[in-house]
Amino acid sequence: MADNNVKEIDDLIKIISKLPGLGPKSAKRIVLKLINNREYLVKPLANTLAQVYKNIIRCKICGNLKSTNSNCICLDKKYDQICVVENIADMWVIASTGIYKGHYHILGGTLPPFESKNSGNSLLIESLINRVKNNSVKEVILATSASVEGETTSHYISDSLKDTKVKITRLAKGVPVGGEIEFLDDGTLFSAFKNRSPITNND
Numbered sequence: 001m002a003d004n005n006v007k008e009i010d011d012l013i014k015i016i017s018k019l020p021g022l023g024p025k026s027a028k029r030i031v032l033k034l035i036n037n038r039e040y041l042v043k044p045l046a047n048t049l050a051q052v053y054k055n056i057i058r059c060k061i062c063g064n065l066k067s068t069n070s071n072c073i074c075l076d077k078k079y080d081q082i083c084v085v086e087n088i089a090d091m092w093v094i095a096s097t098g099i100y101k102g103h104y105h106i107l108g109g110t111l112p113p114f115e116s117k118n119s120g121n122s123l124l125i126e127s128l129i130n131r132v133k134n135n136s137v138k139e140v141i142l143a144t145s146a147s148v149e150g151e152t153t154s155h156y157i158s159d160s161l162k163d164t165k166v167k168i169t170r171l172a173k174g175v176p177v178g179g180e181i182e183f184l185d186d187g188t189l190f191s192a193f194k195n196r197s198p199i200t201n202n203d
C-alpha cells in the first residue's frame with residue numbers, strides 16, 4: 001500500500017486508513033503532515049491517545065463515555081427525561097441540534113429483527129429500567145432509528161418499561177423509514193423530536 005520501506009510509517013498509514021472517511025491516499029497525506037510536525041502534532045497526539053486508551057471507558061449504567069478519573073454525568077442530580085439512542089454518534093447529533101438538553105441513555109446497538117430475549121443481553125436495557133425507577137423519570141424518549149431493528153428495540157423497551165408507568169414517547173415518523181438518526185438533517189430531526197408521540201401499550 002505505501003511506497004516506502006519504513007515499517008513504522010507503513011503501519012501508521014494502515015491504521016489511519018481504517019478511520020471513517022479516510023482511504024490510503026488521505027492517510028498518507030495525514031501521516032506526512034504528522035511526520036513533518038513531530039513536536040507540534042506527533043507528541044501531543046501520542047500522549048492524548050495514551051490517555052484516552054488508559055482512562056476512557058463506557059459507563060455501565062448509561063452507556064456514555066466517561067473518564068475513570070471522574071463520575072459519569074448519569075450520577076448527577078435528579079433528572080426527569082431520558083432520551084434513548086442506539087449509539088454515541090446519534091447522541092452527538094441530537095445534542096448538536098440543541099433540541100434536547102436532558103440526559104441520554106446509549107443502548108449500544110439494537111435488537112435483531114426477530115426479538116429473542118437473550119440477544120438483548122449486551123444492550124443496556126436492564127440499566128435503563130433501573131435508571132427510570134431510581135430517578136423518578138417522567139418521560140423516556142425513544143430515539144432509535146426507523147429501521148426494523150430500531151422499531152423492534154423500541155417496542156421491546158416500551159414493553160419492558162410498562163410497569164414503571166413512565167410516559168414513553170417515540171420520535172415522530174418524520175424520520176424516513178430505515179433512517180439512521182446520525183444522518184438526518186437538523187430540520188427533520190427537530191420536527192421528529194418536537195412532534196414525538198406517546199407510545200401506548202395495548203397488550
Ligand SMILES: [Zn+2]
Binds near residue numbers: 060063072075
Ligand atoms: Zn453513566
